[in-house]
Amino acid sequence: MDAGFSLVADDRVVMRGVYASPPPQLAGLLEVRGVGILRTSFVTNARVILKVFLGEEGARLPMPERDPRTGVVVLRLNGAFPGDLNRIIAAFKACCGDYEWYAGAGGEGAGL
Template sequence: MGQTPKALPATVHASAIQVEGRGVLVRGQSGSGKSSLVLALLIAGRDDCRLIADDRVVLAAEAGRLFASPPEPLAGLIEVRGQGILRQPYLSSAEIGLVVDLQPVELCSRLPSAAAAEIEIEGVRLRRMALPIGQADGWVRVLAAIRFPAVPV
């Protein structure tokens, strides 16, 4: 009798990166710029940023914290549109502290409410920010969200 194949872990369509020691989950529709945002952060942050996963992310909640890791076949790979697939150093797992949702500009509030600035994933409450699709300075806004806490309005 053959062995039963091991089930692959469930994944979400997203990318993830560790920025200055904090995990960032980037979500959005196909073609919205998730990989481009992660690539910009990798280039801007150099040693302070590490790829976790691109295109598909395995999420797991543990003790009230959310962890992201790459599916094995995609570990260390990132797609650069117009160039192809690049191999990058990566982390096998990291805790997520910020969720970035890439959305049409009309869905991105200039001053988000407290409710819009949080999201629950796998039972874990996390900080959230909405970024307009194609926002040229998106990587700067992610760094600002990590370095400078927002003032509640």
Template sequence: MTAAAASVHASAVKVGDHAVLIRGPSGAGKSRLAFDLILAGRAGQIPPAVLVGDDRVHLATRGGEMWVSPAPALAGLLEIRGLGIRACDFVSEAPIGLIVDLMADDAERLPPPDALRWNENGIELPRIPVGKGYAPLPLVVAALTTTKSS
């Protein structure tokens, strides 16, 4: 990672070759979605999935991609509500391939194309805005396993 890596309140899971970056306010379900993705990977619903980081991660741009790594003090730790902080396998970094925004104000039933993209510093990534009270896992699995229709 670069020395200028920014620390953000988010979780990330590497699914296949790219990470899903999960953002949202405290209590939105970032850790829960991270664990659900790991379980979906174990069940074969999506490619194998492993934790990058939970609660706080570092972002950096490298080679025209946005990369995510765990905060060193939290590496390999995942909060599981009802059980507490648990140790689990993790990877030290991954390029981000999808951003999920939980409790997003711009979530819609049929979102406009610009709501499904994130752009910053010349990097564009697919984005899923998830509304409050809506289960994010089916949306993420659909994004990872289907293609857009015309």
């Protein structure tokens, strides 16, 4: 959220096709480790364009991967490494069309 993204839900979402909404019991609640549970603004029916798995060791140049249910790009990152937030932002921008995928998670792998 500090990077400009909006909260849908903390920990889990309800998926309807490619749209995500918070479960009613979690709507607007955000756990900040070591601080507590805070209430904040949130969005519903957010169109999902990137699925990020944190806590996984992704390859330096990953093979293209799409979620089988939604078709969105899948990214696998540790989440604790320096620069991981920047990698997520770059992948999000590529999914939005700000960058063009050449190879990697959302690319076709051609040319390499």
